[in-house]
Amino acid sequence: MKLQRNGRTKALAIGAMALVSSLSLAACGSDNNPAPTPSGSSAGSASAAIACGKGGQLLASGSTAQGNAIDVWKAAYGSACSSTTITYGGGGSGAGVQQFNQGKVAFAGSDSALKPTEVDASKAVCKTGQGIDLPMVAGLVSVVFNVDGVKNLVLDGPTIAKIFDSKITTWNDPAIAALNPGVTLPSAPIQAIHRSDDSGTTQNFTTYLSKAGGGNWTHAPSKTWAGTGGQSASLSAGVSAQIKQVKNSIGYVELSYAQINNLTSASIATGATKPVDATAANAATTFANAKIVGTGSDLSLSLDYATKAEGAYPIVLVTYEIVCDKGNNPATLDTLKSFLTYTISDAGQQAIGDKGYVPLPKELASKVQAVIPTLA
Amino acid sequence: MTSSPPAESEGRVRRSRSDSRRGDSIFFNLSRGSGILLLVIMAAIAGFLAYRSWLAISKDQANFLTTFEWTPDAAKPVFGIAVLAFGTVVSAVIAMAIAVPVAIGIALFISHYAPRRIAQPFAYLVDLLAAVPSIVYGLWGALFLVPHMAGLTAWMDQYLGWTFVFKQTQLGVTPRNLFTVGVLLAIMILPIITAVTREVFRQVPRAHEEAALALGATRWEMIRTAVLPFGRPGIISASMLGLGRALGETIAVATVLSTSSVLSLHVLDLGGGTFAQNIALKFGEAMPFGRDALMASGLVLFVITLLVNGAARLIIARRKEYSGANA
Numbered sequence: 001m002k003l004q005r006n007g008r009t010k011a012l013a014i015g016a017m018a019l020v021s022s023l024s025l026a027a028c029g030s031d032n033n034p035a036p037t038p039s040g041s042s043a044g045s046a047s048a049a050i051a052c053g054k055g056g057q058l059l060a061s062g063s064t065a066q067g068n069a070i071d072v073w074k075a076a077y078g079s080a081c082s083s084t085t086i087t088y089g090g091g092g093s094g095a096g097v098q099q100f101n102q103g104k105v106a107f108a109g110s111d112s113a114l115k116p117t118e119v120d121a122s123k124a125v126c127k128t129g130q131g132i133d134l135p136m137v138a139g140l141v142s143v144v145f146n147v148d149g150v151k152n153l154v155l156d157g158p159t160i161a162k163i164f165d166s167k168i169t170t171w172n173d174p175a176i177a178a179l180n181p182g183v184t185l186p187s188a189p190i191q192a193i194h195r196s197d198d199s200g201t202t203q204n205f206t207t208y209l210s211k212a213g214g215g216n217w218t219h220a221p222s223k224t225w226a227g228t229g230g231q232s233a234s235l236s237a238g239v240s241a242q243i244k245q246v247k248n249s250i251g252y253v254e255l256s257y258a259q260i261n262n263l264t265s266a267s268i269a270t271g272a273t274k275p276v277d278a279t280a281a282n283a284a285t286t287f288a289n290a291k292i293v294g295t296g297s298d299l300s301l302s303l304d305y306a307t308k309a310e311g312a313y314p315i316v317l318v319t320y321e322i323v324c325d326k327g328n329n330p331a332t333l334d335t336l337k338s339f340l341t342y343t344i345s346d347a348g349q350q351a352i353g354d355k356g357y358v359p360l361p362k363e364l365a366s367k368v369q370a371v372i373p374t375l376a
Numbered sequence: 377m378t379s380s381p382p383a384e385s386e387g388r389v390r391r392s393r394s395d396s397r398r399g400d401s402i403f404f405n406l407s408r409g410s411g412i413l414l415l416v417i418m419a420a421i422a423g424f425l426a427y428r429s430w431l432a433i434s435k436d437q438a439n440f441l442t443t444f445e446w447t448p449d450a451a452k453p454v455f456g457i458a459v460l461a462f463g464t465v466v467s468a469v470i471a472m473a474i475a476v477p478v479a480i481g482i483a484l485f486i487s488h489y490a491p492r493r494i495a496q497p498f499a500y501l502v503d504l505l506a507a508v509p510s511i512v513y514g515l516w517g518a519l520f521l522v523p524h525m526a527g528l529t530a531w532m533d534q535y536l537g538w539t540f541v542f543k544q545t546q547l548g549v550t551p552r553n554l555f556t557v558g559v560l561l562a563i564m565i566l567p568i569i570t571a572v573t574r575e576v577f578r579q580v581p582r583a584h585e586e587a588a589l590a591l592g593a594t595r596w597e598m599i600r601t602a603v604l605p606f607g608r609p610g611i612i613s614a615s616m617l618g619l620g621r622a623l624g625e626t627i628a629v630a631t632v633l634s635t636s637s638v639l640s641l642h643v644l645d646l647g648g649g650t651f652a653q654n655i656a657l658k659f660g661e662a663m664p665f666g667r668d669a670l671m672a673s674g675l676v677l678f679v680i681t682l683l684v685n686g687a688a689r690l691i692i693a694r695r696k697e698y699s700g701a702n703a
Binding site for chain 1: 446447449450451518519523547548549550552630631633634635636637638646657658659660661662663664666667
C-alpha cells in the first residue's frame with residue numbers, strides 16, 4: 001500500500017519535472033533555419049545583384065535588433081546562392097561579441113561598436129589583424145502614443161525626458177500643451193511604458209534623452225532602463241501591445257513595430273524650423289551627418305542625437321557587423337565577403353528598408369563597400 | 377536412481393539462485409549509480425553556480441543582499457537581489473494561498489464527492505491543464521487576465537485598502553502587478569497540486585472512512601477526521617511541487633509583470649520582479665560579467681528552493697506519527 005502510493009507520487013513528480021524541463025527547452029530554440037525556398041519575383045530580381053561565394057556554412061550571431069534584417073537577407077541570398085547556409089543566432093549583442101572573440105562565428109552583429117578591451121580580445125582570433133565595426137543595419141526609434149482624439153503630437157527632448165522620468169505626469173501639462181497649440185489634451189495621467197528586458201533600443205533612446213534632454217535625464221545611458229517610474233513590458237512586441245491596450249500611454253519602439261502595429265508616432269521638435277516626423281528619410285539625414293570615429297577600416301559612427309539640422313530625426317540607432325580586418329577564417333572568408341557585399345549593396349539596403357529599417361545613405365554605404373574587398 | 381533427481385533439482389535451484397544474485401547485484405549497482413549520478417549532478421550545479429557567483433559578487437560595488445538595482449554591466453557594477461527575492465516570495469505566497477485550498481477542494485470532489493462517471497473525465501481535464509506551455513499562460517495572462525483583473529483590483533483597493541498591502545497608489549494603471557502574477561501562478565500550479573493530492577486521498581484506507589461513518593460522523597466530519605489527517609503529508613508534498621514551479625516560473629511572469637527596481641509592499645502597484653523573470657529578460661544582452669551576476673541570483677533561488685523543501689520535509693517528518701499514514 002505504502003510502496004504503491006509512494007511510487008505513484010514519485011512517478012507524477014518525475015512526469016511533472018520532465019514536462020517542465022521539456023517546456024523550458026522548447027522555449028529557447030535557436031534561429032537555425034536552412035536556406036529558405038525562393039519566393040516571388042522580387043527574389044529573382046535581387047538575385048541578379050548577388051555574386052555568390054564558395055558556399056558552405058556561414059555562422060553568425062548577435063544583436064536581435066538586426067535579426068529581422070538578417071532574415072530578409074538570408075531569404076534573398078539563400079535563393080540566389082543555394083549552396084550557402086547562413087545561420088544567425090540572435091542571442092544578443094553581448095553573446096555575439098563573445099562568440100566572435102572565441103572564434104565560433106564568422107561575424108557578429110552588435111548594437112554598439114567594440115570597446116577597446118574587446119578589440120584587444122579580438123586580436124587572439126584575428127591573428128594578423130583585429131576586429132572592426134562595419135555599420136550595416138540602421139533604424140530609428142519612434143516615440144509612440146495612444147491618446148484618444150490626438151493624431152499629431154509634437155514633443156522635444158526635455159519633455160520626453162521628463163515624461164519618462166515621471167516628472168510630467170498628466171497629458172495636459174503646460175510643457176506638452178506649449179508644444180501642441182490647438183490640440184485638446186486630456187487631463188488623464190500619462191502611462192509611460194519602457195522595456196523590461198535589456199536592449200539596444202533602450203540604450204539608444206536613453207542616450208538621446210541624456211544628450212538632448214537638457215539635463216532632465218539624470219541616469220547614465222544604458223541597455224537597462226534606469227528610471228524608477230512608469231510601466232514596463234518585455235520586448236518590442238510587448239511594448240507595442242501595451243501601447244495598443246492602455247489608453248493615454250506613451251512608449252518607444254523601433255519604426256518597424258510602430259508600422260506593423262499601426263501605432264502613431266510623435267514628431268520631435270529638435271530646434272529645426274519645424275518638428276521632424278519619424279520617417280526613414282528623416283533618419284537617413286541624421287546618418288548622412290554622422291561622423292566616422294573608427295580608425296583604418298573600422299567605420300564606427302558617432303551619431304549626433306542633439307542634431308538641429310533640418311529634417312534630421314534625432315532618435316536613431318545603427319548596428320554593426322563585426323569582422324576581422326585581417327585574419328578571418330579562410331574557410332568562410334569568400335562567403336563572408338560575398339554576403340556582406342550583398343547586404344551593403346543598394347538592393348540589400350532597399351530590401352530591409354521595406355521592413356521598417358533605414359537604408360544607409362549612399363555616401364556612407366560606399367565607404368563600407370570599399371572596405372569589404374580588403375578583408376582578408 | 378533415487379538420489380539423482382534431487383541432486384539435479386538442487387543444482388537447478390542453486391544455478392537459478394546465483395543467476396538471481398547476479399541480477400540483484402546488477403540492479404543494485406544500477407540503482408546506486410543513478411543515486412550517485414543525481415548527487416554528482418546536484419553538486420556540479422551548485423559548484424558551478426557558486427563559482428560563477430563568487431566571481432560576480434566579489435566585484436559587486438554594493439551589498440548583494442540589500443541592493444535594489446540590477447546594473448552589473450555598468451562601469452561601476454551595482455546589483456542586488458532584494459527586489460527579486462521579495463517579488464519571488466510574495467508572488468509564490470499569493471499563488472499558494474489561492475491554489476492550495478482550491479486544489480484540495482477539487483481533489484476531494486474528485487475522490488469523494490463526484491459520481492464516478494464525472495470524476496474520471498474531470499480528473500483528466502485537470503491533468504490537461506498541466507500540459508499547457510507556460511508561454512501560453514503568459515500570453516493569456518497578458519491579453520485576457522490582466523484587463524479582467526482591473527475590476528477586482530479596484531474593488532480590493534476600495535474595501536481592503538486599509539490593510540496597506542492591498543492599497544493602490546498609482547492612478548489608472550493596468551494591473552500588471554505581483555498580485556496578478558500570483559493569480560496566474562495559482563492557475564498554473566493548480567493541476568500539479570490537485571493531481572498529487574487526489575491520488576493521496578484515494579489511498580485513504582476504506583476502513584478508516586467506514587469507521588468514522590459508523591461512529592456517526594457526517595461526510596464532512598469523516599473527511600476532516602479520516603481523510604485530511606491521512607493525506608496531510610501528501611498535501612504538503614504536493615504543495616511543495618507546486619511551490620517549486622511557482623518559484624521558478626519564468627516566461628509567464630516575464631510576459632505579465634511590469635518590472636521595476638522598486639521594492640513596494642503594495643502588491644497591487646506595478647513593479648518588482650522575480651529571479652527567473654530577471655534572468656530571462658537580462659540574459660540575452662548581458663555581458664560576460666552580467667551573466668555571472670545573473671548566475672549569482674540563480675544561486676540564491678537554488679538556496680531558497682532548498683530551504684523551502686527542507687522545511688517541508690521537517691514538517692512531514694514531525695507530522696508522520698499522527699497522520700495515520702503508518703497505520
